[in-house]
Amino acid sequence: MDSSEVGTSFSPHLCMSTYGKLEIGAFGRNERCPSILAKGPSILAIVSGTGGRRFSRGRARGLIDVGLVTIWYDVALELRVMNLSGLSLRDLEYVVAIADHGSFVRAAEHCRVAQPSLSAQVRKLEALLGMVIFERTTRRVIVTVEGKSFVDQARRVLAEARLLFTIVQRSDKPFGGVLRLAAISTLGPYLYPRILPALRKKYSGLALVLSEGLTGELVPKLIDGEVDAVLLSLPQTDAALASTAIFFEPFLLACPKGHPASRKGGPTWDALDAEERLLLEEGHCLREQALAGCSAPGRTNRLATSLETLKYMVAAGEGCTLVPALAVSERDAVAYSRLPGTTFSRKVGLAWRKSDPRAMEFSALSESLRQIAKSFDDVKAT
Template sequence: MNLAGLSLRDLEYVVAVDEQRHFGRAAERCAVSQPSLSAQIRKLEEVLGVTLFERTSRRVLPTQPGELVIRQARIVLEEARRLLTLARGMEGALAGDLAIGAIQTLGPYLFPHALPVMRRHLPDARLILSEGRTDGLLDELREGRIDAVLLALPVEGDGFATEALFFEPFLLAHPAGHRLEELPSIALADLDPSELVLLEEGHCLRDQALAACGATARGMRHATGLETLRHMVAAGAGYTLMPQLAAGEGTTVGGLIAYRPFEGEPPGRRVGLVWRASDPRGPGFRALAERLRAEPPPGVRPA
């Protein structure tokens, strides 16, 4: 096979179609016309001798051999980006487009504190923010679709580098007027697991709350997101463990929720910055983590 028939741009087209599952949206993302993108992908299919996508009027799906090619295309593109970084003498620098994800129970509450630090420390970077669940964000990080993730440590899987930023304690969020309000202090032993309301499966905060309370999820009520969980507590459905950063000013839902710290060593989570261990910008991510550690949000403790 003649390598002259392959181009990085064609591989970008293929990855874009796989992510968008639509030729028109993929063309728009790549800033080319749809006929041009479609023609280049067909040309690549001829060069490779495989059909990469099933095309119907309703959907676009990768074929089985197409999935293998697309997976390898991501690796080739990631290595090409690394080559450019090395060639430009930017080893370790964080500049240009920088995609940073955060878990959904952290991003909306940490970004307001972290963004001013990032903007001052990274004047040459264009920050692209996103949110998701831990497993999905780590998949995106592994595949090179994002550059770093803010989440709860530790992370599972090989190939990641991490820096702890701070420890975020959990508070008890219970309906105003609940019987627990009469207690002078709150301990985990005071909680009845049958009254807990949790996030649905897939959120690491759910697992952390269950572990802290020594409970199982059988028969418990669940919410799809942290704000819905907050409103369930305000509605009197039960109580929950709420991360410190999510219990800021104006989060009592008109006085319907009370937040209480736990006595002694509180339950909580270690928040950290994660990136690919193979990323040549590792020194830059470590420097960013140091800046974020130096200016933590209120209410958290050093990791």
């Protein structure tokens, strides 16, 4: 039997959903082949041409042997070789940036690339994968259901890829010479100035890259490898992270000068009316800790975006709030009073990825921070 015997009546149609399941069918020579496994002396390729996807055309000639039937063929095939040659880490960075920013334009700005180039590369990636990652509308970009799984995995791949640089760049210097340290926004501005002189002295060859943010923002960044460690309020519950306590920080009650709560025997935080309690916006762990100290939290619309704004509101007579001890300053135009017990306090610690090969260095850093904290009058080292 030669190829002429096949004629135009049919050509091989081999659908393969997994490597272990194979179906054989036939279709006319002029029809599009949805899926072909082409196997011969020198080629093995899983191909797909459904859904209007466009791939480079190849011409296969020879013998298909699938173990069940042997067919001679001489047909033009649309081939898509499933390997990693068409996939790059830069492509994954584009995809994650688009998902994070919800916009091709903002993603291009973040990645410092021209927007048309980014869009073209993502379309090329979608064609390679045979899936639509983003639903494009005139107003915004939406991650598709199957695209979400891809984006989540892309984040993990990028995080692991960054570890390669960590391993390669490791030297005799601590943390390979660079440490990206983040802190929650109610802690960083007040703790950094106190710890930096001692850290510079102990880690003289270390370049510190500092940042701040909300817990809900910093933990994903830590998991994704965008920062190396985070100073935050414990406990943290993510199984991918390791953490250790450094110090306990009490909260002080901040009231307008002359307010009854500022006097000895006056009402405490729990006894204040709900409308008198000033809180941070949602997303701040300090907000949740302040509410946890109330037996009847109530509801209030009196919110602020930062601790400093809260203090300004208190000074203006708007109400009272809780302020962490490290954030208290003699320049604040408010009256502070200590609260009894340990209910109104937080445990501050350092968190890092369990997968990070520098675990021993983070433990050593934690101990250094603990020793530094012992010199603070307003906190208690663990």
